[in-house]
Structures are given as C-alpha cells and as structure tokens.
Amino acid sequence: MAEPILAGVAESDLGETPDRNWLDNAAVATVRALEDAGCSLDEVDGVAVAGGDDYMPALVLSEYLDLDEPSFLEGTEIGGSSFEHFCGHVRDAMARDEADVVVVAYGSTSKTGPGRDQSLEETHPIDGFVRPTGLFRPPGAYAMAARRHMHEYGTTEEQLAEVAVATREWAAMNPKAAQREPITVDDVLESREIAEPFNLLDCCLVSDGGGAVVLVSEEKAAELGVPEIAVAGVASTSTHRQDVSEMPDMTTTGAAVTGPKAFDQAGITHDDVDVAEIYDSFTYTALVTLEDLGFCEKGEGGEFVSGGTTAPGGELPMNTQGGGLSYCHPGHFGVFVLIEAARQLRGDYEGDRQVDDAEVAVAHGTGGLLSSSSTVVLRRES
Amino acid sequence: MTGRIEDRREEWDGPVPVPTGATAPFWAGTLEGELRYQACDCGHRQLYPRAVCTACGAEDPPFEASEGVGTIYTYTVCHVPGEPGFAERTPYVVGAIDLAEGPRLLALLDAEPDDLEIGAAVGVRFWQVSEDAAIPVFVPE
Numbered sequence: 453m454a455e456p457i458l459a460g461v462a463e464s465d466l467g468e469t470p471d472r473n474w475l476d477n478a479a480v481a482t483v484r485a486l487e488d489a490g491c492s493l494d495e496v497d498g499v500a501v502a503g504g505d506d507y508m509p510a511l512v513l514s515e516y517l518d519l520d521e522p523s524f525l526e527g528t529e530i531g532g533s534s535f536e537h538f539c540g541h542v543r544d545a546m547a548r549d550e551a552d553v554v555v556v557a558y559g560s561t562s563k564t565g566p567g568r569d570q571s572l573e574e575t576h577p578i579d580g581f582v583r584p585t586g587l588f589r590p591p592g593a594y595a596m597a598a599r600r601h602m603h604e605y606g607t608t609e610e611q612l613a614e615v616a617v618a619t620r621e622w623a624a625m626n627p628k629a630a631q632r633e634p635i636t637v638d639d640v641l642e643s644r645e646i647a648e649p650f651n652l653l654d655c656c657l658v659s660d661g662g663g664a665v666v667l668v669s670e671e672k673a674a675e676l677g678v679p680e681i682a683v684a685g686v687a688s689t690s691t692h693r694q695d696v697s698e699m700p701d702m703t704t705t706g707a708a709v710t711g712p713k714a715f716d717q718a719g720i721t722h723d724d725v726d727v728a729e730i731y732d733s734f735t736y737t738a739l740v741t742l743e744d745l746g747f748c749e750k751g752e753g754g755e756f757v758s759g760g761t762t763a764p765g766g767e768l769p770m771n772t773q774g775g776g777l778s779y780c781h782p783g784h785f786g787v788f789v790l791i792e793a794a795r796q797l798r799g800d801y802e803g804d805r806q807v808d809d810a811e812v813a814v815a816h817g818t819g820g821l822l823s824s825s826s827t828v829v830l831r832r833e834s
Numbered sequence: 835m836t837g838r839i840e841d842r843r844e845e846w847d848g849p850v851p852v853p854t855g856a857t858a859p860f861w862a863g864t865l866e867g868e869l870r871y872q873a874c875d876c877g878h879r880q881l882y883p884r885a886v887c888t889a890c891g892a893e894d895p896p897f898e899a900s901e902g903v904g905t906i907y908t909y910t911v912c913h914v915p916g917e918p919g920f921a922e923r924t925p926y927v928v929g930a931i932d933l934a935e936g937p938r939l940l941a942l943l944d945a946e947p948d949d950l951e952i953g954a955a956v957g958v959r960f961w962q963v964s965e966d967a968a969i970p971v972f973v974p975e
Binding site: 646 | 848849850851852853854855856857861881882883884907908909910911912913914915916917919920923925926928929930938939940941942947952953963967969
C-alpha cells in the first residue's frame with residue numbers, strides 16, 4: 453500500500469497565548485507546517501482536526517483557512533491519540549486517490565482559556581458514580597492505574613520519577629520547552645502531592661498552543677522534494693472511555709494491541725527503533741506504554757526506565773523534545789509526538805539533541821483516561 | 835444486606851447523581867441502603883447500569899442486590915480536589931472496588947490512607963446527598 457509522506461511539521465506559539473483561541477493556534481500551526489513542507493494553502497485538499505473546542509472542528513478549520521472544497525474531512529475524537537489515528541485514515545484516503553495534501557491539526561488554550569465544556573461528563577450514566585467521588589481527572593485516574601502497577605509488579609515511585617528526570621534532560625536542549633532546569637529523582641518525589649502516588653513532577657504541563665503535520669502522497673512528496681518520512685504502520689484501539697473502573701486491566705493499555713499491529717505493518721522489530729516519542733501525560737503513561745509496545749517485558753518498565761535508558765545517550769531515546777512533562781501539553785499531546793518524530797528522522801537538530809542517524813521512529817498517542825491508544829511507525833526512506 | 839445510610843444532605847457540596855433511565859433503579863436502591871447491580875439472565879453482571887447487557891445484548895437487564903462487600907482493586911489519595919465542594923475534604927481517598935459479585939465501581943473510601951492496602955476487604959455505606967440519591971462509600975471491614 454502506498455504510504456503517506458510526512459512532509460511538514462510545526463507548532464504554533466506555545467505556553468500562553470491569551471490573544472489567540474484554539475482555532476487561531478491550529479491555523480497558525482497549519483500554515484507553518486505547510487511552509488515547512490514547501491506547500492501552499494491552495495494545495496490542501498484534506499483536513500483532520502481533533503480536540504478543538506468545537507463539535508465540528510474539521511469544518512471550522514476548513515472555513516477558517518478558506519479551503520476550497522476539501523475532499524477529505526476527519527474529526528474523530530479519541531483524545532490525545534486522534535492524530536496518530538488520523539494517519540491511518542489519511543493513508544486509506546490517499547490509496548483511493550481522494551487527497552494529496554492533508555493537514556492534521558490541533559489547537560487549544562488549555563492554560564489561559566475558559567474551562568473545558570463538561571457536557572459530555574454530565575450526560576454519561578457513569579457520572580453519578582464518578583463525579584461524587586471528587587476524583588481529580590485525569591491525574592487521579594492515572595494515579596490509580598499506577599498504584600495497581602506498583603502493587604502487581606513492584607514498580608516504585610523512584611522508577612516513575614526516572615521518566616520525568618530523563619525527559620527533563622531532553623527538554624534542557626529544547627529552547628521551546630517550558631521547563632528546562634535539570635531535576636533529580638528526589639526533586640520529583642519532593643514536589644507537591646497531587647494524587648498519590650503522583651507528585652507534581654509526575655504530571656504533564658498545562659499549556660496553550662497548537663501543532664500540525666502535513667501528510668502528502670508519494671507523488672506530491674516527489675514534486676515537493678521533501679525528505680521521505682513515510683507512515684509505515686498505524687494502528688488504533690480503545691479499552692474504555694469515561695472512567696478507569698471500566699478499564700479491563702489497569703496495568704495493560706491498548707498499546708499492547710496497537711504496537712504489534714503497527715510494527716508488523718512496517719516490517720520492523722524493536723531493535724530497528726531509533727527513537728520513541730511516547731505520550732507522557734504522566735510518568736506512568738510512558739512507562740506502561742513502553743511495556744505494552746514491547747520494549748521490555750510486562751512489569752519490567754520500572755527497571756527499564758531506570759538509569760537513563762530513555763535519556764540523551766541512552767539505549768532508547770524517548771520524548772526528545774521534552775515531552776508533555778517538560779516541553780508543552782496543550783491537552784491533546786498526540787500531534788506533538790508526530791512532529792518530533794519527523795524532526796528526528798529528518799536530522800533537524802545538532803549535537804546531543806539529534807539521535808544519530810535515526811531512520812525509524814515510533815510515535816504513540818494515548819487519549820482519554822488511558823482509554824485510547826494509537827501507534828504510528830515512521831520510517832525515513834533512504 | 836443493607837448498608838447503613840447517613841444523611842449528608844446538609845453538609846454535601848459536591849455533585850449529586852441525577853437518576854435517569856437505566857440508572858434510576860440503582861439510585862432508588864441506595865435510598866433503601868441497597869447496592870444494586872445488573873444481573874442478566876445470561877449470567878453476566880454489570881455496573882454502571884445500562885439499557886443493554888454487554889454480554890448478550892438483552893435489553894433492560896434486571897437488578898439484584900449486592901452483599902455490599904468487596905476488595906480494593908486500587909486507590910489514590912487526592913490532594914487536589916477534582917470537583918467543587920471537595921476543597922475542605924482533602925486529602926481524601928478514591929478507590930476502585932471489586933464487588934464480591936464481580937462488577938467494579940469507583941467510590942469514595944472513608945478511611946485513613948495509611949490504613950489502606952490493595953486487596954483489603956471493604957463494605958458499603960451510603961451517604962444520602964440529595965432527595966434522589968445516596969452515594970455508595972466504602973469503609974474497611
């Protein structure tokens with residue numbers, strides 16, 4: 453099957469964007485990503501958006517950008533993994549010659565904007581059980597899953613903290629990262645308690661901002677002359693939505709399903725993976741996903757992440773832009789893992805920030821409350 | 835078995851359940867101190883209450899009364915309130931409870947965090963928080 457080429461990537465301004473709404477940020481990211489691809493707005497014939505504060509985000513962004521009768525429209529909302537999920541639909545659409553240039557975009561004002569619309573929560577029958585508990589979501593939900601993992605496998609708070617420490621080392625090299633000061637395991641353990649076993653530094657940032665990637669057909673990529681970063685494998689699934697009590701096993705995520713599928717499609721093994729961009733809404737999210745994707749045995753994630761395995765110079769460079777823990781997290785982080793994976797495969801960076809000769813990257817998104825999982829394998833064609 | 839009902843209507847500032855559709859029999863039970871779950875004729879048992887059985891697809895699976903006992907599957911101690919009305923309650927404990935009959939549900943654990951461990955036995959109490967509903971709350975047995 454023809455593989456879409458990830459031709460352009462960009463962020464909007466990150467951090468605080470009080471004069472811009474989600475749509476502004478999504479649009480700014482889009483035009484920057486198009487510029488990165490050497491492509492014009494006129495050439496866009498597909499748009500995929502999730503997470504915008506609008507229930508028809510693909511229509512809204514299409515109008516905002518004044519797209520001329522786009523043939524591909526996508527707005528499936530599966531949380532932070534939506535953008536990885538879109539890559540599969542884009543692949544299918546391109547195989548049918550439905551589209552040649554698709555923008556996958558996200559924008560938010562999670563930090564400075566008004567509170568999120570709670571209507572979904574208020575219409576689900578489980579709300580009567582969950583909301584009266586006062587559980588602070590998502591941190592409390594992920595914390596309960598982490599606690600269960602600790603119980604079953606002996607994972608420790610120190611091991612969870614290792615994820616944050618290694619991620620910060622990458623952030624220190626990223627001028628766009630919100631948090632760049634080095635931290636230690638003790639710093640994580642001594643930071644403010646949020647929902648046990650999570651402390652503040654186990655939790656992602658809250659940012660404004662947007663991101664976009666431009667996926668083009670192989671023919672279009674040849675025309676543009678961009679580096680050929682191919683979407684070589686994609687798979688998505690979900691285990692539950694509204695509450696982690698509905699998650700069949702809190703120590704295993706949907707990544708256990710999507711990882712093998714995406715790897716098989718791409719024809720790769722774990723040894724082929726040069727860089728991993730793994731959704732890290734919390735330290736536990738990254739740890740359990742590494743297990744479920746098969747980078748280590750089930751239950752051995754704590755040991756795996758210890759000692760700098762995922763840090764600069766480590767065996768498996770992970771979240772090389774500083775992740776949701778230190779770089780930015782405007783709510784749906786999934787678009788940013790694709791952006792960074794592409795940059796690493798293109799060799800955009802210098803020095804220690806660049807993973808040497810990276811040819812294969814895994815970008816993994818997680819959405820909801822550990823609810824959805826989507827894995828993308830990206831490969832640089834030589 | 836019925837669980838003790840404590841009237842918390844005066845002091846409760848948190849969200850209150852809104853009985854509707856498939857959940858109405860559940861919340862009616864709580865006002866009588868009864869923790870109900872759906873027990874389908876096919877043998878499947880489920881919570882939260884739904885209009886269909888997730889195993890066989892039967893509509894409106896009937897309710898049965900739980901013994902109101904179970905074990906802690908996992909829990910967290912909340913230091914940041916997730917809902918208005920919980921600020922003065924912090925820290926408080928939320929757990930996922932595996933009922934003896936099978937279904938798992940999220941609920942407040944009325945206990946000191948240091949006294950808790952995964953797998954420990956708990957029993958249900960009810961806090962009446964509105965005219966229409968009493969929320970299940972679990973305490974160590």
